[in-house]
Amino acid sequence: MNWSRNDGPRGYHHGNLKEALIRAALELIAKKGPGGFTFAEAARFAGVSPAAPYRHFRDRDELLADVARRGFEAFAAALERAWDGGRPAPFAAFERLGRAYLAFARSEPAYYSAMFETGLPVEMSPELQAAGDRAFAVIRTAAERLIADMPAGRRPPALMMALHIWSMSHGIASLFARGDAGRRALPMSPEELLEAGVLVYLQGLGVSAASDRDRGK
Amino acid sequence: MNWSRNDGPRGYHHGNLKEALIRAALELIAKKGPGGFTFAEAARFAGVSPAAPYRHFRDRDELLADVARRGFEAFAAALERAWDGGRPAPFAAFERLGRAYLAFARSEPAYYSAMFETGLPVEMSPELQAAGDRAFAVIRTAAERLIADMPAGRRPPALMMALHIWSMSHGIASLFARGDAGRRALPMSPEELLEAGVLVYLQGLGVSAASDRDRGK
DNA sequence: CAGTTCATGTGAAGGGTCCTTACATGACTC
DNA sequence: GAGTCATGTAAGGACCCTTCACATGAACTG
Known part of the structure; x- marks a missing residue:
């Protein structure tokens, strides 16, 4: 039931989380500066759990x-x-x-x-x-x-x-x-x-x- | 090392907390960047409780x-x-x-x-x-x-x-x-x-x- | 000098966010 | 259709921020 960022529903797998995280990072950095960007918030932004990003990036x-x-x-x-x-x-x-x-x-x-x-x-x-x-x-x-x-x-x-x-x-x-x-x-x-x-x-x-x-x- | 950043023992009152907080902020900013500086950590650094800084600064x-x-x-x-x-x-x-x-x-x-x-x-x-x-x-x-x-x-x-x-x-x-x-x-x-x-x-x-x-x- | 006042610090607690480890799911292969 | 692996989840521990009622002692007052 998580209609993340944009079009269409998604199942258990996001499909293109890596790109979504990067777009999320860009929006967050633009809004709150490079310091005020957190891994967890990017995940929330992409509509996944806070741990999901760790599958794509070692860390922030x-x-x-x-x-x-x-x-x-x-x-x-x-x-x-x-x-x-x-x-x-x-x-x-x-x-x-x-x-x-x-x-x-x-x-x-x-x-x-x-x-x-x-x-x-x-x-x-x-x-x-x-x-x-x-x-x-x-x-x-x-x-x-x-x-x-x-x-x-x-x-x-x-x-x-x-x-x-x-x-x-x-x-x-x-x-x-x-x-x-x-x-x-x-x-x-x-x-x-x-x-x-x-x-x-x-x-x-x-x-x-x-x-x-x-x-x- | 003198973690309370103050020579000699201090009583209930710090004596010059405002200055101590600013020095703490400087050290923390130098070490972890302007983003990685927290109110609570500055307090700990100065050897006071996390609430003490609020007597001297409205916020971070x-x-x-x-x-x-x-x-x-x-x-x-x-x-x-x-x-x-x-x-x-x-x-x-x-x-x-x-x-x-x-x-x-x-x-x-x-x-x-x-x-x-x-x-x-x-x-x-x-x-x-x-x-x-x-x-x-x-x-x-x-x-x-x-x-x-x-x-x-x-x-x-x-x-x-x-x-x-x-x-x-x-x-x-x-x-x-x-x-x-x-x-x-x-x-x-x-x-x-x-x-x-x-x-x-x-x-x-x-x-x-x-x-x-x-x-x- | 005793009593009062007031700035300053404490402790605890609520609410929030973050990071990370153990587990769950499902897409793909053969 | 069973196994495997990438991918996502859930839950817990840690830290932080802020606010409250309360404690302390320094300075003032008469």
């Missing part, structure tokens, strides 16, 4: 790690879509990348929390680490592409550049673009703030929109 | 807010000390400010967590908000000082500048300078990373160390 952390992994994968995909190989012009694509970063943090706060605010060791699972690396690689690749045409002598280290961009993006996302409540008021949107910050930063590196125009775009 | 959140407030106050004080009115030269002082930011995040992880990772509404108490504002004001004042000598036409908005610096600092602190475990490896220290980032950013704004030299320093 393993579930969270799986959520984080999926988050990083979706994140990497979103960033890749935005960057789109740097087409039609790297500089414009880079701005899209920044907007995509904030858009993800805002539209998927649960994933974002699981990815960055759980305090899980990254080395917890190789898959988690790999997914995180892939997301970061998008930013790094974009940075490399942006500076590719600069004279070698004035070309900044791409890794450092990617770390700076990432840090500023994450900082803005954490401080200003999260949730609906609890954060400081801004004179501009987080997107505008990030775009301006990245622009200034690139200017400081000597990378400029001129490179797009040089390319005939 | 009020205690956390008080910890966060003290954190912001210590933070503001540390930043002010580092900035030191911009003496002897604003540019050098600004670098000290960045290092002080990371030093605080690293040496006081419990405070930093309470300040930024609890999800408490900032408006929870006017004192909390005021303390947070005072910390931010240090960065903003420093930014204003840095650009004070620029020609008015090319002078960037100080508020925006402060927000960018803060975001990058917080991003680096969150991603790389926290705790002992769980973060990504870096090719350089967080301090160096932040210093380089701020330097590039200021370069992009047209602020340069030359202004220190102009001042004869």
Whole structure:
């Protein structure tokens, strides 16, 4: 008689409890933060007994790690879509990348929390680490592409550049673009703030929109 | 070990329970994250009954807010000390400010967590908000000082500048300078990373160390 | 100094949630 | 149709939060 989460009755076996638990975790994290998520409540949410989740995840952390992994994968995909190989012009694509970063943090706060605010060791699972690396690689690749045409002598280290961009993006996302409540008021949107910050930063590196125009775009 | 966190025997009254509870909260937050801190455990830690804390704080959140407030106050004080009115030269002082930011995040992880990772509404108490504002004001004042000598036409908005610096600092602190475990490896220290980032950013704004030299320093 | 007041701490209890171990069920195989 | 194994259940122990009536002793008062 347990009409769990959605459609149709179910028998003794749920059918797809693992997926249901992950969706439950996402809703709970979104609602009450990454700390206020409990194994038992996810089970209740999925309409099964508190012990059922243990058949699918060793413990709470393993579930969270799986959520984080999926988050990083979706994140990497979103960033890749935005960057789109740097087409039609790297500089414009880079701005899209920044907007995509904030858009993800805002539209998927649960994933974002699981990815960055759980305090899980990254080395917890190789898959988690790999997914995180892939997301970061998008930013790094974009940075490399942006500076590719600069004279070698004035070309900044791409890794450092990617770390700076990432840090500023994450900082803005954490401080200003999260949730609906609890954060400081801004004179501009987080997107505008990030775009301006990245622009200034690139200017400081000597990378400029001129490179797009040089390319005939 | 003195489990009651108080030297010498105590009678029926603790004497300074409020302080003891806050110290307990700090140790517990440092050890188990901001979520894994409970009212009852703090009481046990201080050697009193589970009901005693209610004489000093309405609930767990009020205690956390008080910890966060003290954190912001210590933070503001540390930043002010580092900035030191911009003496002897604003540019050098600004670098000290960045290092002080990371030093605080690293040496006081419990405070930093309470300040930024609890999800408490900032408006929870006017004192909390005021303390947070005072910390931010240090960065903003420093930014204003840095650009004070620029020609008015090319002078960037100080508020925006402060927000960018803060975001990058917080991003680096969150991603790389926290705790002992769980973060990504870096090719350089967080301090160096932040210093380089701020330097590039200021370069992009047209602020340069030359202004220190102009001042004869 | 005796008596009173009041902040502070105790103990116990209700209600809740969580986690885990031993057991139950039924889907699948042969 | 019988066995096997993944999957889910039930029940119990532990902890936490909060509130109550009550205990204690420090500070004030006259």
